[in-house]
Amino acid sequence: MTTNPALARALAERDYNDPTPVQLAVLAPEASGRDLLVSAQTGSGKTVAYGLAMADTLLGTDERFGPATAPQALVVAPTRELALQVQREFEWLYAATGARIVSCVGGMDPRQEQRALSRGAHMVVGTPGRLRDHLERGRLDISAVRVVVLDEADEMLDLGFREDLQFILDATPPERRSLLFSATLPRGITMLAKRYQREALRIEVASAEGGHADIEYRAMRVVPKEIEHAVVNVLRFYDAPSAIVFCNTRETVRHLHATLQERQFSAVALSGELSQNERNSALQALRDGRARVCVATDVAARGIDLPSLGLVIHADLPNDAESLQHRSGRTGRAGRKGVSVLLVPPFRRRRTEDMLRGMGLTPAWSGPPTADEIRKLDHERMLRDPLLTDEPSEEDAAVARTLLEQQPAEHLVAALVRLYRAGLPSPEEVADPGEPRGRDRAAARGLGGPSGAGGGAWFRLNIGRRNKADPRWLLPLICRRGNVTRDDIGAIRIFDEETAFEVSAAALDRFSTSARKSDGSDVVIEPLPGGAPSSRPERPAPRWKGPQDKPGYDKPGQDRLGRGKPFRDKAAPGKGGHEPRAGKPPGRGPAERGPNAFAGKPAGKKPRRP
Structure with missing residues (x-):
């Protein structure tokens, strides 16, 4: 894979036996010593690729570097996380060469970086803004640089680093070698390459599948108010060693x-408002297993390489296909399989389908995992747990025999099940907005619908239309209080002060027992007297569309003079003011309207129009 013995040993220790396509391309004979313009998808092994490509220029056949003075290689990356990731990759790849690698990224102490640079370095890895700051202050000398690498150059241009990149490249020696890596090659990248590269070899290694071969895409229909519950269920369903949940804003994170x-997940947050030390601590917690879930903004979409990352959840949908690609690219890396789940509200479905179609993807559509599906998986996982499948030690076996002498076996097994479940976050009852609603849904569940013909029973909830009741959040509430699933709930009818709903006969006993228990809230669930609420009138809240819709107004289209405006004449005796008096225009005095015109009203006051 490489001709340098020191790097070859480092690769062998990491079991790098099968090079990726991008690594083969940059090490091909025709690419040796040349400027390279490489289009490669994220997760394709490009960091190791340009690390190997640099070795021939920096070391040749030597196995070790000389004393560290001015840096010989400069790597520029768009984000802090990616720059630090590159530094970590280079540290093991060049470990046997004695290379001194210094990072210069925003959010870290610049004085500490200055001291590291003053001691000398063979390679410098950094972000554009911090590198330019060191150059302008005279802390970084790149006059001896022999190789410059721009990693994810398209992202740097998108983030507005064009001027910083040009400043850095203008400060490097003109005879240096430049390697430009980018997921895409828009016009801005080609113009940059034309200006700063010499007869660059263009390499495109994106697969025909668009870099998604090792990623399974799933699109799940969700109710907008249940996105958080859907995230909980997806995490519980896949149970990946580590996962990233992407949001669009810091507040959502x-x-x-x-x-x-609060739901017992070991989770960390990652967003731009955190300091670099906080972000490093969060990533380290994911790497060493102290945390299994990372909730992040797109700042984490690039530069994070977690070997155990098997699941990406898009709690907020990305704004474009490129963001989706880079988010999803955190999993399915270097030949490992991964899953990317998009949570799609109904009003975003068409846009999501168009975006996925433009990427050449046909995901599997479904509703979010249900609580019953998760409980079934929990049962199967418990049976496969090493605590049950591994042979017990002598000490454990002795304790087990003592327990069996004191307690029945069934009681001990039940206690084991309780302990196992106690360590798991509870799944949520979620709805699938793609399911049939109303009578069709009740029929599909074997319920009797509003008539109660299926043998179920009706209950009432002390929440109604005045409390802004909505089936989208009432249904999960009912299921949690009654310890049932949404398949056990039939028709739901919302009134002004209460809500009536039907429970299937199969779940009736369980629901009645659980619903009687108080959960500390003011929500009360009790049987509905009289059965189905067919005789209970639904009183819709009044909806005023305009003055003409209020009582006391004539039909639209006429005013008192027949000129096209609604009116009300309070002077009409015995009519409640609903009809005009023929032949009498408005504005006449009381004497002309009759003695009873203003009966019961204070004298001298003008009657107000409604």
Whole structure:
């Protein structure tokens, strides 16, 4: 894979036996010593690729570097996370060469970086803004640089680093070698390459599948108010060693991170408002297994490489196909399989389908995982748990025999099940907005619908239309209080002060027992007297569309003079003011309207129009 013995040993220690397409392309004989313009998808192994491509220029056949003075290689990356990731990759790849690698990224102490640079470096890895700052202050000398690498150049241009890149490249020696890597090659990248590269070899290694071969895409229909519950169920359903949940704003990250922590998930947050040390700590917690879920904004979409990351959840849909690609590219890396789940509200479905179609993807559509599906998986996982399948030690077996002498076996097994479930976050009852509603849904569930013909029973809830009741959040509430699933609930009818709903006969006993228990809230569930609420009138709240819709107004189209405006004449005796008096225009005095015209009203006051 490489001709340098030191790097070859490092690759062998990491079991790099099968090079990726991009690694083969940059190490091909025709690419040796040349400027390269490489289009490669994220997760394709390009960091190791340009690390190997640099070796021939920096080391040749030597196995070690000389004393560290001015840097010989400069790598520019768009984000702090990616720059630090490159530094970590280079540290193991060049470990046997004695290379000194210094990082210069925003959010870190610049004085500490200055001291590291003053001690000398063979390679410098950094972000455009911080590198330019060191150059302008005279802390970084790149006059001896022999190789420059621009990693994810398209992202740097999108983030507005064009001027910084040009400043850095103008400060490098003109005879240096430049390697430009980008997921896409828009016009801005080609113009940059034309200006700063010499007869660059263009390499495109994006697969025909668009870099998605190892990623399974799933699109799940969700109710907008249940997105957080859907995230909980997706995490529980896939049970990946580590997962990333993407949100579009910092506020959403904070809220969802707190929610997951309350549900017993070991979660960390990652967003632009955190300091670099906080972000490094969060990533380290994911790497060493102290955390399994990362809730992040798109700042984490590039530069994070977690070997155990098997699941990406888009709690907020990305704005474009490129963001989706880079988010999803955190999983399915270097030949490993991964899953990317998009949570799609009904009003975003068409846009999502268009975006996926433009990427050449045909995802599997479904509703979110249900609580019953998760409980079934929990049962199967428990049976496969090493605590049950591994042979017990002598000490454990002795304790087990003692327990069996004191307690029945069934009681001990039940306690084991309780302990196993106690460590798992509870799944949520969620709805699938793609399911049939109303009578069709009740029929599909084997319920009797509003008539109660299926043998179920009706209950009432002390929440109604005045409390802004909505089936989208009432249904999960009912299921949680009654310890049932949404398949056990039939028709739901919302009134002004209460809500009536039907429970199937199969779940009636369980629901009645659980619903009687108080959960500390003011929500009360009790049987509905008289059965189905067919005789209970639904009183819709009044809806005023305009003055003409209020009582006391004539039909639209006529005013008192027949000129096209609604009116009300309070002077009409015995009529409640609903009809005009023929032949009498408005504005006449009381004497002309009759003695009873203003009966019961204070004298001298003009009657108000409604």
